[in-house]
Amino acid sequence: MNRQTYTIAVVPGDGIGKEITPVAQEVMEKATEGMAGFKYVDFDLGAERYLRDGAVLPDEELERIKQTDAILLGAIGDPRIHAGVLERGLLLKLRFGLDQYVNLRPCKLYKGVESPLKNPGDIDFVVVREGTEGLYCGAGGAIRKDTPDEVATEVSVNTAYGVERVVRYAYELAMKRRRHITLVHKKNVLINAGDMWQRIVDRVGQEYPEVSHDYQHIDAATIFMVTDPGRFDVVLTDNLFGDILTDEAGSVVGGVGYSASGCINASGKYPSMFEPIHGSAPDIAGKGIANPTAAVLSAAMLLRNLGLDEPAVLIENAVEADIEQNASRRRSTADVGRDILGRL
Numbered sequence: 567m568n569r570q571t572y573t574i575a576v577v578p579g580d581g582i583g584k585e586i587t588p589v590a591q592e593v594m595e596k597a598t599e600g601m602a603g604f605k606y607v608d609f610d611l612g613a614e615r616y617l618r619d620g621a622v623l624p625d626e627e628l629e630r631i632k633q634t635d636a637i638l639l640g641a642i643g644d645p646r647i648h649a650g651v652l653e654r655g656l657l658l659k660l661r662f663g664l665d666q667y668v669n670l671r672p673c674k675l676y677k678g679v680e681s682p683l684k685n686p687g688d689i690d691f692v693v694v695r696e697g698t699e700g701l702y703c704g705a706g707g708a709i710r711k712d713t714p715d716e717v718a719t720e721v722s723v724n725t726a727y728g729v730e731r732v733v734r735y736a737y738e739l740a741m742k743r744r745r746h747i748t749l750v751h752k753k754n755v756l757i758n759a760g761d762m763w764q765r766i767v768d769r770v771g772q773e774y775p776e777v778s779h780d781y782q783h784i785d786a787a788t789i790f791m792v793t794d795p796g797r798f799d800v801v802l803t804d805n806l807f808g809d810i811l812t813d814e815a816g817s818v819v820g821g822v823g824y825s826a827s828g829c830i831n832a833s834g835k836y837p838s839m840f841e842p843i844h845g846s847a848p849d850i851a852g853k854g855i856a857n858p859t860a861a862v863l864s865a866a867m868l869l870r871n872l873g874l875d876e877p878a879v880l881i882e883n884a885v886e887a888d889i890e891q892n893a894s895r896r897r898s899t900a901d902v903g904r905d906i907l908g909r910l
């Protein structure tokens with residue numbers, strides 16, 4: 567048997583990140599027994615590191631991360647740190663430095679989880695958000711800062727290269743799912759970028775005649791997300807719209823404890839990164855009550871990304887069964903971990 571060993575960069579990060587990440591690793595180990603081996607390299611990054619020695623993401627550490635096969639991230643953040651320091655200096659530096667141009671967020675309503683929607687129906691879609699361009703690319707600036715004439719700009723950069731590669735990813739993903747893509751943009755107002763996105767979706771779509779596609783403005787999409795989320799299969803959108811829409815999507819499928827995400831370099835040149843969508847939850851950190859499910863599902867996404875589909879499905883099925891049976895019970899982090907492990 568081809569039992570390959572993979573090197574995984576582990577960034578437990580802050581707060582509950584430190585509590586849930588080891589659970590995810592344990593589940594990963596058990597699910598892949600006999601199939602793959604992992605060498606974990608721990609990276610001490612995040613708010614605590616920054617508060618201790620001022621380092622956010624030293625270039626030398628970024629280079630070491632580049633040598634790994636994938637990254638498992640817990641959570642980053644601390645209310646004591648000025649907004650933007652860790653977001654731009656760590657998370658965006660990783661995303662851009664590793665050219666993680668696909669931000670992938672599966673949204674599935676598991677049986678047993680309560681959605682805030684009255685009649686949620688079956689919800690199972692994936693948001694494919696562009697991760698390196700748009701309004702988050704860092705172009706723009708503050709002009710005449712701190713004067714009454716101050717001007718602040720952020721420029722949305724969209725390249726045909728950048729859009730096409732994420733569009734292709736969405737089509738490939740749609741082929742493995744229900745074969746429908748919904749492009750979300752605001753092309754009636756953002757006529758330059760919106761038009762380009764639409765043309766590229768149309769053009770690439772010709773290579774995938776089995777995949778249907780439609781279009782919604784972002785404002786309409788936020789409404790459908792709560793009135794009829796069952797209509798979505800693959801939702802394709804840009805960086806800013808995707809950021810907002812994925813938070814809304816996460817809440818319709820029952821909130822932060824169950825949602826994982828991936829920042830993916832689909833070219834395979836650099837490692838991809840997998841993390842729960844929730845933050846470091848300082849309010850419950852250290853109490854041993856954080857739900858590790860999203861971290862476990864992040865590990866499953868990581869395995870799938872390495873081509874280890876079999877253990878990924880194993881984990882997803884175990885989690886699904888665990889949620890169905892136990893979602894309404896109050897359990898400790900360790901209990902949830904033990905219950906999931908017991909089902910593998």
Ligand code: ATP
Pocket residue numbers: 582642643644822823843844845846847848849850855856857858860
């Ligand atoms: P960030 O700025 O880091 O994204 P946030 O303000 O979005 O942080 P979170 O850290 O995601 O906040 O926490 C939001 C709320 O959800 C908190 O009350 C937190 O305790 C709760 N929460 C987050 N993750 C979990 C988890 N895994 N298990 C249980 N509760 C959680």
Ligand code: MG
Pocket residue numbers: 844845
């Ligand atoms: Mg948050």
